[in-house]
Amino acid sequence: MRQNVYLDGDPGGPWLGHMPTEVGCIWRGPTQGEVITRGPGEIARFLGWLREHGEPGVTPVDAAAVKAHVVEVRQVPGLGRPGGPVGLFGPDRQPATDKDIETAVRRFGYARRDLLEVVAGLEPEVLDWPPPSRLSVEQAGQAVPRPTAPSRTVRRHLEHLAESQARYLSRLLEPDAVRAALPEPWPKDTFSRLEWVADRAVGLVLELPRRLRSGVFRAPDSGEEWTARKLLRRLVEHEREHVEAVARIAELRRRT
Numbered sequence: 001m002r003q004n005v006y007l008d009g010d011p012g013g014p015w016l017g018h019m020p021t022e023v024g025c026i027w028r029g030p031t032q033g034e035v036i037t038r039g040p041g042e043i044a045r046f047l048g049w050l051r052e053h054g055e056p057g058v059t060p061v062d063a064a065a066v067k068a069h070v071v072e073v074r075q076v077p078g079l080g081r082p083g084g085p086v087g088l089f090g091p092d093r094q095p096a097t098d099k100d101i102e103t104a105v106r107r108f109g110y111a112r113r114d115l116l117e118v119v120a121g122l123e124p125e126v127l128d129w130p131p132p133s134r135l136s137v138e139q140a141g142q143a144v145p146r147p148t149a150p151s152r153t154v155r156r157h158l159e160h161l162a163e164s165q166a167r168y169l170s171r172l173l174e175p176d177a178v179r180a181a182l183p184e185p186w187p188k189d190t191f192s193r194l195e196w197v198a199d200r201a202v203g204l205v206l207e208l209p210r211r212l213r214s215g216v217f218r219a220p221d222s223g224e225e226w227t228a229r230k231l232l233r234r235l236v237e238h239e240r241e242h243v244e245a246v247a248r249i250a251e252l253r254r255r256t
Contacts, residue, residue: 001065005039006018006020009075009076010079011075013030014029014079015035016035016086017039020233023103023236023237036070040063040068043061044063044065048060053107055110074087092229093216095229096213097213101208105202105205111239112239118243119246122154126253129154129253130151131152157249159190161194162197165235177204182197208228
């Protein structure tokens with residue numbers, strides 16, 4: 001089973017693997033080679049994740065049956081920094097269809113449910129617990145790669161997710177449209193803010209104007225290239241990245 005994969009990364013690492021035809025499929029490694037090696041297992045794991053959430057038309061596969069074929073590699077200096085740039089791939093340049101939007105919103109919902117299950121019932125001392133250094137976490141057998149670095153508390157991960165969703169929208173939509181959908185002040189409570197931003201972001205995505213569903217847009221602050229399909233992809237990928245990071249931190253706290 002051959003699967004086309006796409007890589008982006010900082011020349012010095014980290015690197016990310018993606019399967020844009022399956023929005024939300026993402027994995028990480030310190031080098032290109034490591035990402036390629038992990039590809040079959042990560043693709044199989046993602047398809048299993050979709051099946052667990054009831055995604056229609058998904059057949060689980062064994063990692064041994066998957067061959068990751070690298071189609072495109074993008075060097076992105078600064079990838080891995082919070083709020084840093086990410087690659088734009090060939091499939092991202094295709095116009096976003098209604099089906100693309102529906103699929104991305106559905107899979108974002110899967111990831112958001114996973115996140116809420118992880119954080120349900122966490123006490124404030126866990127939410128605000130500063131994890132140890134990266135080295136300490138790796139020594140504990142729970143490596144936490146960039147950009148979801150262990151210096152970030154669980155609460156800060158949740159706040160970052162809300163901020164990032166607003167930033168993604170601003171890559172395509174006019175500032176006035178984003179401000180109208182997400183007027184200040186935002187809810188102060190972390191969980192209220194998380195829900196408030198997500199509900200409004202999903203609403204904007206579902207109503208994305210036809211004129212914004214095709215073409216390449218340059219972010220006004222950085223010049224980074226964005227498209228509607230890249231926005232959809234990152235909406236799901238980013239949520240899944242932080243679900244795993246939050247789960248690792250919460251588990252590490254329980255073990256200390």
